[in-house]
Amino acid sequence: MPRYVLLLGSNQDADAMLARATAMIERNYGILRIGAVLPSPDRDAADARPPYLNCGVEIASPLAPAELKLAMREIEAACGRIRPVPASGMCAVDIDIALVFERGAWQVNDEKAAAPDYAKQALSLWL
Numbered sequence: 001m002p003r004y005v006l007l008l009g010s011n012q013d014a015d016a017m018l019a020r021a022t023a024m025i026e027r028n029y030g031i032l033r034i035g036a037v038l039p040s041p042d043r044d045a046a047d048a049r050p051p052y053l054n055c056g057v058e059i060a061s062p063l064a065p066a067e068l069k070l071a072m073r074e075i076e077a078a079c080g081r082i083r084p085v086p087a088s089g090m091c092a093v094d095i096d097i098a099l100v101f102e103r104g105a106w107q108v109n110d111e112k113a114a115a116p117d118y119a120k121q122a123l124s125l126w127l
Helices: 014-029 065-078 118-126
Strands: 003-010 053-060 094-102 105-108
Touching: 003 014, 003 065, 014 053, 014 065, 065 094
Parallel strands: none
Antiparallel strands: 003 053, 003 094, 094 105
């Protein structure tokens, strides 16, 4: 069964939203491993919004990445995520598929590969 590392982030009642999303993921897929909750490292000091809190979770799912992405969008919506992000910049929860275990190794999900430190961030949150 495929394994995935999901990155969760929130800047709107972040502790509660991450806990809610994590509980929904646990209920639907089980969680193999969960990382620490950490603030985003790239915070702009002039930004008046609350900081993003992030965590990584590893799950196993028979779903293909595109199907899993849709399932994660449903969890985001159930947690109050509004798309597109409102002008306030507040986000209840964002869930990305960061890594996929393929061919015996973790691979960066193609969608996020353009961000140079994405895999490093994913691994640091997940470990």
